[in-house]
Amino acid sequence: NSKVIQTPRYLVKGQGQKAKMRCIPEKGHPVVFWYQQNKNNEFKFLINFQNQEVLQQIDMTEKRFSAECPSNSPCSLEIQSSEAGDSALYLCASGGLSQNTLYFGAGTRLSVL
Template identity: 60%
Template sequence: GEEVAQTPKHLVRGEGQKAKLYCAPIKGHSYVFWYQQVLKNEFKFLISFQNENVFDETGMPKERFSAKCLPNSPCSLEIQATKLEDSAVYFCASSQLIGPNTEAFFGQGTRLTVV
Protein backbone atom coordinates (compact mmCIF):
# COMPACT_ATOMS: atom_id res chain seq x y z
CA GLY A 1 0.00 0.00 0.00
CA GLU A 2 0.89 3.65 -0.27
CA GLU A 3 0.54 4.39 3.40
CA VAL A 4 1.57 2.81 6.66
CA ALA A 5 -1.48 1.02 8.02
CA GLN A 6 -1.79 0.47 11.74
CA THR A 7 -4.47 -1.58 13.43
CA PRO A 8 -6.38 -1.30 15.58
CA LYS A 9 -6.85 2.46 15.98
CA HIS A 10 -7.88 2.06 19.59
CA LEU A 11 -7.22 -0.74 22.04
CA VAL A 12 -8.36 -1.01 25.64
CA ARG A 13 -6.86 -3.59 27.95
CA GLY A 14 -7.14 -4.34 31.64
CA GLU A 15 -3.93 -4.40 33.62
CA GLY A 16 -2.18 -7.70 33.13
CA GLN A 17 -3.80 -8.44 29.79
CA LYS A 18 -1.91 -8.85 26.55
CA ALA A 19 -1.98 -6.23 23.81
CA LYS A 20 -1.00 -6.81 20.21
CA LEU A 21 -0.60 -4.03 17.67
CA TYR A 22 -0.10 -4.39 13.95
CA CYS A 23 1.65 -2.38 11.28
CA ALA A 24 1.71 -2.87 7.54
CA PRO A 25 4.58 -0.81 6.12
CA ILE A 26 4.49 0.81 2.71
CA LYS A 27 5.13 -1.76 0.01
CA GLY A 28 8.78 -1.80 -0.93
CA HIS A 29 9.98 -0.25 2.31
CA SER A 30 12.66 -2.30 3.99
CA TYR A 31 12.79 -0.51 7.34
CA VAL A 32 10.15 -0.44 10.03
CA PHE A 33 10.28 1.59 13.25
CA TRP A 34 8.09 1.53 16.35
CA TYR A 35 7.66 4.54 18.63
CA GLN A 36 5.70 5.15 21.79
CA GLN A 37 4.22 8.61 22.30
CA VAL A 38 3.10 9.48 25.79
CA LEU A 39 1.78 12.73 27.20
CA LYS A 40 3.41 16.06 26.34
CA ASN A 41 4.35 14.87 22.87
CA GLU A 42 7.31 12.80 24.05
CA PHE A 43 8.31 10.10 21.61
CA LYS A 44 10.24 7.06 22.70
CA PHE A 45 11.97 4.88 20.13
CA LEU A 46 11.29 1.21 20.76
CA ILE A 47 12.68 -0.94 17.97
CA SER A 48 13.50 -0.98 14.27
CA PHE A 49 13.65 -3.72 11.66
CA GLN A 50 15.42 -4.18 8.36
CA ASN A 51 13.04 -6.54 6.62
CA GLU A 52 12.49 -9.33 9.15
CA ASN A 53 15.68 -8.68 11.07
CA VAL A 54 15.92 -6.58 14.17
CA PHE A 55 18.00 -3.51 13.34
CA ASP A 56 18.01 -1.66 16.64
CA GLU A 57 16.18 -2.75 19.78
CA THR A 58 17.83 -0.44 22.29
CA GLY A 59 14.51 1.14 23.26
CA MET A 60 12.58 -2.01 23.97
CA PRO A 61 11.58 -2.88 27.54
CA LYS A 62 12.48 -6.50 27.00
CA GLU A 63 10.64 -7.95 29.94
CA ARG A 64 7.18 -7.48 28.48
CA PHE A 65 7.60 -6.06 24.97
CA SER A 66 8.32 -8.03 21.85
CA ALA A 67 8.09 -7.32 18.15
CA LYS A 68 8.27 -9.17 14.88
CA CYS A 69 8.32 -8.44 11.18
CA LEU A 70 7.73 -11.67 9.31
CA PRO A 71 7.64 -12.02 5.52
CA ASN A 72 4.22 -11.53 3.95
CA SER A 73 2.66 -10.51 7.26
CA PRO A 74 2.08 -7.22 9.05
CA CYS A 75 4.69 -6.33 11.62
CA SER A 76 3.51 -6.68 15.20
CA LEU A 77 4.27 -5.23 18.60
CA GLU A 78 3.12 -7.26 21.55
CA ILE A 79 2.94 -6.25 25.18
CA GLN A 80 2.53 -9.04 27.69
CA ALA A 81 0.93 -8.24 31.02
CA THR A 82 0.17 -4.61 30.29
CA LYS A 83 0.66 -1.96 32.94
CA LEU A 84 -1.03 1.40 33.39
CA GLU A 85 2.11 3.21 32.22
CA ASP A 86 1.92 1.41 28.88
CA SER A 87 -1.01 3.67 27.99
CA ALA A 88 0.20 5.68 25.01
CA VAL A 89 -0.11 6.05 21.26
CA TYR A 90 2.13 3.60 19.44
CA PHE A 91 3.34 4.73 16.06
CA CYS A 92 4.86 2.63 13.34
CA ALA A 93 6.95 4.17 10.57
CA SER A 94 8.58 2.75 7.48
CA SER A 95 11.26 3.90 5.10
CA GLN A 96 12.63 2.63 1.86
CA LEU A 97 16.24 3.26 2.64
CA ILE A 98 18.50 4.62 5.29
CA GLY A 99 20.89 7.47 4.65
CA PRO A 100 20.76 11.11 3.61
CA ASN A 101 17.40 12.48 2.54
CA THR A 102 15.62 9.40 3.78
CA GLU A 103 12.07 10.12 4.81
CA ALA A 104 10.19 8.01 7.33
CA PHE A 105 6.45 7.64 6.79
CA PHE A 106 4.34 7.26 9.89
CA GLY A 107 1.05 5.51 10.38
CA GLN A 108 -1.91 7.01 12.22
CA GLY A 109 -1.00 5.23 15.41
CA THR A 110 -2.73 2.86 17.81
CA ARG A 111 -3.99 4.37 21.03
CA LEU A 112 -3.58 1.85 23.82
CA THR A 113 -5.45 2.48 27.04
CA VAL A 114 -4.69 0.25 29.98
CA VAL A 115 -7.31 0.39 32.70
Protein backbone atom coordinates in the same frame (compact mmCIF):
# COMPACT_ATOMS: atom_id res chain seq x y z
CA ASN B 1 -2.70 10.04 3.21
CA SER B 2 -0.33 7.69 4.98
CA LYS B 3 0.28 4.36 3.30
CA VAL B 4 1.38 2.81 6.57
CA ILE B 5 -1.61 0.98 8.00
CA GLN B 6 -1.92 0.42 11.73
CA THR B 7 -4.61 -1.61 13.47
CA PRO B 8 -6.49 -1.29 15.68
CA ARG B 9 -6.81 2.48 16.07
CA TYR B 10 -7.85 2.09 19.68
CA LEU B 11 -7.06 -0.67 22.16
CA VAL B 12 -8.28 -0.93 25.75
CA LYS B 13 -6.73 -3.46 28.13
CA GLY B 14 -6.66 -4.20 31.83
CA GLN B 15 -3.41 -4.27 33.74
CA GLY B 16 -1.60 -7.54 33.22
CA GLN B 17 -3.34 -8.28 29.93
CA LYS B 18 -1.59 -8.74 26.63
CA ALA B 19 -1.90 -5.96 24.10
CA LYS B 20 -1.11 -6.56 20.45
CA MET B 21 -1.04 -4.08 17.60
CA ARG B 22 -0.20 -4.47 13.95
CA CYS B 23 1.42 -2.47 11.20
CA ILE B 24 1.56 -2.90 7.45
CA PRO B 25 4.48 -0.83 6.17
CA GLU B 26 4.37 1.02 2.91
CA LYS B 27 5.02 -1.33 0.00
CA GLY B 28 8.71 -1.66 -0.78
CA HIS B 29 9.89 -0.21 2.52
CA PRO B 30 12.33 -2.57 4.23
CA VAL B 31 12.77 -0.46 7.37
CA VAL B 32 10.14 -0.42 10.10
CA PHE B 33 10.23 1.54 13.34
CA TRP B 34 8.01 1.51 16.40
CA TYR B 35 7.76 4.61 18.57
CA GLN B 36 5.75 5.30 21.69
CA GLN B 37 4.24 8.80 21.90
CA ASN B 38 3.33 9.55 25.51
CA LYS B 39 0.74 11.92 26.96
CA ASN B 40 3.28 14.75 26.75
CA ASN B 41 3.60 14.03 23.01
CA GLU B 42 7.22 12.93 23.39
CA PHE B 43 8.52 10.27 21.03
CA LYS B 44 10.29 7.27 22.52
CA PHE B 45 12.04 4.85 20.20
CA LEU B 46 11.16 1.22 20.90
CA ILE B 47 12.54 -1.01 18.17
CA ASN B 48 13.41 -1.05 14.51
CA PHE B 49 13.69 -3.68 11.81
CA GLN B 50 15.34 -4.02 8.47
CA ASN B 51 13.36 -6.62 6.59
CA GLN B 52 12.75 -9.23 9.28
CA GLU B 53 15.83 -8.54 11.39
CA VAL B 54 15.86 -6.45 14.57
CA LEU B 55 18.39 -3.62 14.29
CA GLN B 56 18.01 -1.95 17.66
CA GLN B 57 15.71 -2.08 20.62
CA ILE B 58 15.65 -0.46 24.02
CA ASP B 59 15.76 -2.35 27.31
CA MET B 60 12.05 -1.97 27.97
CA THR B 61 11.33 -3.54 24.66
CA GLU B 62 13.58 -6.48 25.40
CA LYS B 63 11.83 -7.28 28.65
CA ARG B 64 8.07 -6.82 28.30
CA PHE B 65 7.58 -5.98 24.68
CA SER B 66 7.97 -8.31 21.75
CA ALA B 67 7.92 -7.35 18.12
CA GLU B 68 8.35 -9.02 14.80
CA CYS B 69 8.15 -8.25 11.10
CA PRO B 70 7.64 -11.60 9.35
CA SER B 71 7.86 -11.73 5.59
CA ASN B 72 4.48 -11.48 3.84
CA SER B 73 2.67 -10.67 7.10
CA PRO B 74 2.00 -7.50 9.07
CA CYS B 75 4.57 -6.37 11.60
CA SER B 76 3.39 -6.55 15.18
CA LEU B 77 4.18 -5.12 18.59
CA GLU B 78 2.94 -6.95 21.66
CA ILE B 79 3.07 -6.00 25.30
CA GLN B 80 3.09 -9.20 27.34
CA SER B 81 1.69 -7.76 30.55
CA SER B 82 0.29 -4.27 30.18
CA GLU B 83 0.95 -1.64 32.80
CA ALA B 84 -0.80 1.69 33.31
CA GLY B 85 2.34 3.48 32.17
CA ASP B 86 2.08 1.79 28.79
CA SER B 87 -0.95 3.91 27.92
CA ALA B 88 0.21 5.87 24.90
CA LEU B 89 -0.02 6.24 21.15
CA TYR B 90 2.09 3.59 19.43
CA LEU B 91 3.36 4.75 16.08
CA CYS B 92 4.71 2.55 13.32
CA ALA B 93 6.81 4.09 10.58
CA SER B 94 8.45 2.68 7.48
CA GLY B 95 11.09 3.90 5.11
CA GLY B 96 13.56 3.09 2.39
CA LEU B 97 17.19 2.32 3.05
CA SER B 98 18.68 5.19 1.11
CA GLN B 99 16.34 8.04 1.94
CA ASN B 100 16.58 8.42 5.73
CA THR B 101 12.92 9.43 5.69
CA LEU B 102 10.24 7.72 7.73
CA TYR B 103 6.53 7.67 6.92
CA PHE B 104 4.20 7.19 9.86
CA GLY B 105 0.93 5.40 10.34
CA ALA B 106 -1.93 6.96 12.29
CA GLY B 107 -1.03 4.91 15.35
CA THR B 108 -2.72 2.63 17.85
CA ARG B 109 -3.89 4.39 20.98
CA LEU B 110 -3.55 2.01 23.92
CA SER B 111 -5.36 2.66 27.16
CA VAL B 112 -4.47 0.40 30.09
CA LEU B 113 -7.09 0.63 32.80
